Amino acid sequence: FGTAPMVALGCKYLRICHLNNCATGVATQNKVLRLRHFIGLPEMVVNYFRFVAEETREWMAKLGVRSLEELIGRTDLLEILPGTTGKQRHLDLKPILEASGMVSEASQHCISGNPPHDKGLLAEQMVKDALAAIEGKSGGTFNYVLKNNHRSIGARLSGEIAKRWGNTGMSEHPITLKLKGTAGQSFGVWNAGGLNLELEGDANDYVGKGMAGGRIVVRPPKASRFKSQDSMIIGNTCLYGATGGTLYAAGVAGERFGVRNSGATAVVEGCGDHGCEYMTGGVVVVLGRVGINFGAGMTGGFAYVLDEKRGFVDRHNHELIEIHRILAEHMEAHQHHLQQMIQDHVEATGSAWGKVILEDFRDYLSRFWLVKPKAADINSLLAAIRAAA
Numbered sequence: 001f002g003t004a005p006m007v008a009l010g011c012k013y014l015r016i017c018h019l020n021n022c023a024t025g026v027a028t029q030n031k032v033l034r035l036r037h038f039i040g041l042p043e044m045v046v047n048y049f050r051f052v053a054e055e056t057r058e059w060m061a062k063l064g065v066r067s068l069e070e071l072i073g074r075t076d077l078l079e080i081l082p083g084t085t086g087k088q089r090h091l092d093l094k095p096i097l098e099a100s101g102m103v104s105e106a107s108q109h110c111i112s113g114n115p116p117h118d119k120g121l122l123a124e125q126m127v128k129d130a131l132a133a134i135e136g137k138s139g140g141t142f143n144y145v146l147k148n149n150h151r152s153i154g155a156r157l158s159g160e161i162a163k164r165w166g167n168t169g170m171s172e173h174p175i176t177l178k179l180k181g182t183a184g185q186s187f188g189v190w191n192a193g194g195l196n197l198e199l200e201g202d203a204n205d206y207v208g209k210g211m212a213g214g215r216i217v218v219r220p221p222k223a224s225r226f227k228s229q230d231s232m233i234i235g236n237t238c239l240y241g242a243t244g245g246t247l248y249a250a251g252v253a254g255e256r257f258g259v260r261n262s263g264a265t266a267v268v269e270g271c272g273d274h275g276c277e278y279m280t281g282g283v284v285v286v287l288g289r290v291g292i293n294f295g296a297g298m299t300g301g302f303a304y305v306l307d308e309k310r311g312f313v314d315r316h317n318h319e320l321i322e323i324h325r326i327l328a329e330h331m332e333a334h335q336h337h338l339q340q341m342i343q344d345h346v347e348a349t350g351s352a353w354g355k356v357i358l359e360d361f362r363d364y365l366s367r368f369w370l371v372k373p374k375a376a377d378i379n380s381l382l383a384a385i386r387a388a389a
Contacts, residue, residue: 213244234254249268
C-alpha cells in the first residue's frame with residue numbers, strides 16, 4: 001500500500017491483530033510500531049475518504065442516479081461478463097439479476113423494521129417471579145417452557161442479581177431456572193454468579209456469551225434416543241467473551257466454540273471449526289470430534305480434546321498452540337482434573353457418552369490431547385489446577 005490511508009485500510013488482510021505486532025502500525029498499542037509503520041495523520045485518512053465519496057458521486061452521475069438508495073435493485077445497470085474458466089462459463093446469473101421490472105419498496109430498505117418476535121414478556125415474568133428471592137438472597141427454583149423466539153433468557157435476572165449482590169453474592173443461594181424447549185439466541189448471555197440455567201432441549205447461537213459466573217446446563221430431552229455425541233445441541237459462537245462460570249452441554253456445539261473465552265469452564269461432546277479461537281483463559285473439555293483450525297490465536301487457558309479417530313494433529317492450528325498426551329506419569333494432576341470435569345458433566349447432564357468414557361477412563365485417557373499455548377509451561381498449568389482444587 002503506497003499511502004498511509006491505504007495502509008490503514010489494507011491491514012485487515014494480515015490477520016495478526018491479536019499478536020499486537022501489526023505490520024501497518026494501526027491495530028496495535030505499541031507506539032514503536034505506530035511510529036515506524038504508520039507515518040500518516042488522521043487528516044490524511046479523512047481526506048482519502050472524501051475523495052472516495054467524490055468519485056462515487058461522479059460515477060452515480062454518469063449512471064443518472066442521485067443517491068445510493070436509487071441504485072438498490074437496479075440490476076439493469078449491471079453487465080454480465082463472459083467467464084474466464086469452464087465453470088464460470090456454465091454459470092447463468094440471469095435468474096438472480098432479473099428484476100422483472102418490479103423493485104419493491106421493501107427491497108430498497110425504506111420501510112420500518114419488523115416488530116421483534118420476542119417482546120421480552122417471558123423474561124419480565126421471570127424477574128417478577130424471582131425478584132423476592134433475589135432481594136431476600138434466599139434463592140429458589142422456577143420452571144418455564146422456552147420457544148426459539150425467546151432470546152437472551154437469563155439476562156434480565158442476571159442484571160437484577162448483579163445490581164444487588166455483584167457477581168458472587170448469591171452463589172451459595174442461587175436462582176435456578178428449570179427449562180424445557182428450544183432457547184433462542186444468546187441463552188444465558190452475561191450470566192451472573194447466583195444464576196443457574198438448566199435446559200432440557202437445545203439452544204441457538206451465542207449460549208453463555210459474556211458469561212461471568214453461575215452455571216448453564218443443556219441436555220437432550222429424557223425421551224430422546226439419539227447419541228448425544230453425534231447430535232448438535234447448541235449453536236455457533238458459544239461462550240463468546242466469557243469471563244467465568246461453567247457450561248455443560250450433552251451434545252455437539254457449533255463453530256467458534258469458546259471464542260475469546262477468558263475464564264469460563266466448559267464440557268461439550270464435540271464442536272465445529274475454530275474451537276477455542278483467541279481463547280485467553282479458562283478450561284474447555286471436548287469429548288468428541290472437532291472441526292478444523294482448533295485453537296487459532298489461543299494465548300491462554302487450555303483444553304482437553306478426545307481424539308478417537310487420531311486426526312486432531314491435522315485439525316488444530318499449529319501457529320500458537322502445542323498438544324501433549326496426558327497418559328504420562330508427570331501428567332497425573334491433569335488426569336485427575338479431566339476425570340473430575342467429566343464426572344461433573346455426567347452429574348449435571350446425565351450424559352450417556354460421558355458415562356461410557358468414565359467406565360473405561362484409563363483406555364480413553366490415552367486418546368486425549370492436552371492443548372495449550374506454546375508460551376505456557378505445563379507445570380504452571382498444573383499449579384493452577386491444584387490452586388483451584
